[in-house]
Amino acid sequence: MLKFITKRFFWSMVTLFTILILLFLLLQFLPGTPFNDEKLSEASKALLNAKYGLDQPFFSRFYIYMKNILTEFDFGISLSIQRNWMVKNIVLPRLGISVRIGLQALALGTGMGILFGVVSASNKNTWLDTLATVVAIIGVSIPSYVFALLLSYTFGYKLPLFSIIFDFSDPIKSSILPTIALSMFVMAQVTRFLRTELIEVLGSDYIRLVEAKGVNRFKVIARHGLRNALISVITILGPLTVTLLTGSLVVEKVYAVPGIGSLLVNAILTNDYNVIVMIAFVYSALYISMNLIVDILYGIIDPRIRVAKGA
Known part of the structure; x- marks a missing residue:
């Protein structure tokens, strides 16, 4: 290893x-x-x-x-956005905001996706399966910024429970709506992939053998089915995580979140070379890091993959 x-x-x-x-x-x-x-x-x-x-x-x-x-x-230093400021002092604070909201969205979307995927696969061709599938299709079909606008209108304007724009004085509460909006696509993707893989795994011979021994259905899914089905989920979580960590530009605009996405656009429009380089490097580093983590998780979940790649 x-x-x-x-x-x-x-x-x-x-x-x-x-x-x-x-x-x-x-x-x-x-x-x-x-x-x-x-x-x-x-x-x-x-x-x-x-x-x-x-x-x-x-x-x-x-x-x-x-x-x-x-x-x-x-x-280096910024040439136009905040002239003579160190670039890392401009990018890193914004990166921190995008990363925090992205991790929140990833955790929420993955957790809900696994829940819906397991419920859907273990209740195949029932109303629960249909409901989970419909929710997943809606999550994939509707862009995140549409969810952001709906949430902002409903819970920020009609029912003023949350702030419509990002508030530095209350960053936790004001990040709830962006987190939910960004998590919808993750939840939908995890649900779809996990349902497909888990149905196939639960129909395999070794699962039937375990069930024939009288093992509880929940234990069968948790200990034997879910581990094998998670391989495809981990594959899609890599690029999804990078997208979330670096922020969704439109969602950031909707909630006025001072994240890294809007900074990149401003840097391109003003030809601020050094800012562009650092943000592009951060994107690349995050993407490569997530691919490395995904490969390591492959080896942990399924040792056969580790042996094959090592060869």
Whole structure:
């Protein structure tokens, strides 16, 4: 197991290093500059480019870029959004908000999805199965921002139980509606995949053997069925987790959540190179980390996968 994890971790680091190089190269082809203000003269723009080192040769900028990131996790300063502020001091606080709401949505959606999936699979072709399936279809079909608007109108306006916009003075309560809105798609996906896998597992020969021995139905599902059915669920939770942790841009806009999604859009619109690089790196690091965790969980749940990948 240790060899398997070490190998996966090594290739994850190689991938992240490659992404850093590609990000720098791609930004060289980004049209415009951070100083597109029409009021600035060409001489003023030249002075600003010199001040921030944008007029230096390509390889000099690349060396400074890689050295600062790898040794100090320093992505430089913001060139336009909050000029002269350290980029990590701008991104990390917003990332924390997006991550917290994302983890809440992941926990809620996964928990409800497992509950609905188990109920649906263990009561196949009954009204409970139909109800869980309908809820899952609705969750997949309707975008998160529609749920956000409905929740905001119902529980923020008609029944003013929660704040319509994000409130720093009460971050827990004001994050409840965004959490529910983001969790709907997760819940629907987990329900659909778990139902399909669990029905197949419960119909297998070894499950029938366990049931023939008189084992309680709940224990059969919890100890034998659910563990094998969770493999497909873990597969979809990887990318879903990254999407939730980095925030949903539209949901953040609906509730005025100062998350990382809206910051990325502003950085692109203003050509704030350093902010774009750090946010893209964070997205990539989270995605690669989740893939690594998923691979490790595969090996824990089903040792046959670990052996196959190790070979």
